[in-house]
Amino acid sequence: SQASNQNSSEKCKNCETFFACAAFKGFCSKCYKDLGGATDEKEHNDCSKTAVSNEDRELVNEFAGLSLKQEEKVEQKDKKRCFNCNKKTGLLGVECKCGYVYCNSHRLPENHQCSFNHKAVLEERLKTKLNKV
Numbered sequence: 001s002q003a004s005n006q007n008s009s010e011k012c013k014n015c016e017t018f019f020a021c022a023a024f025k026g027f028c029s030k031c032y033k034d035l036g037g038a039t040d041e042k043e044h045n046d047c048s049k050t051a052v053s054n055e056d057r058e059l060v061n062e063f064a065g066l067s068l069k070q071e072e073k074v075e076q077k078d079k080k081r082c083f084n085c086n087k088k089t090g091l092l093g094v095e096c097k098c099g100y101v102y103c104n105s106h107r108l109p110e111n112h113q114c115s116f117n118h119k120a121v122l123e124e125r126l127k128t129k130l131n132k133v
Contacts, residue, residue, distance in 0.1 A: 025037070073115075083112070094107040097121075
């Protein structure tokens with residue numbers, strides 16, 4: 001009966017995002033820790049013994065592969081539209097150093113979460129131009 005309680009698919013009482021564990025009194029480990037619950041090794045070991053199906057392992061492996069693919073740079077399909085808001089740029093489209101075209105309201109790096117490291121480039125430029133005395 002204890003094994004069936006550990007493998008139940010009840011959600012956490014607090015966040016309802018993660019699965020609850022009987023050892024954590026119906027809370028997930030994160031909420032249990034945040035609410036000031038004791039973290040005994042015995043309770044932690046009881047919760048870690050829950051069985052994980054092969055399907056779950058396959059999903060975890062699949063998502064791990066996806067996160068690596070998402071870090072690759074996305075190519076802008078239409079250079080006549082703003083990459084951020086998809087507004088037509090016309091003649092005023094500004095290509096940023098990060099490689100994307102933006103409208104007038106998103107042309108500044110702070111307005112479009114620019115991935116280009118301006119500070120490092122300026123430091124390199126100063127190092128090459130300034131002579132040591």
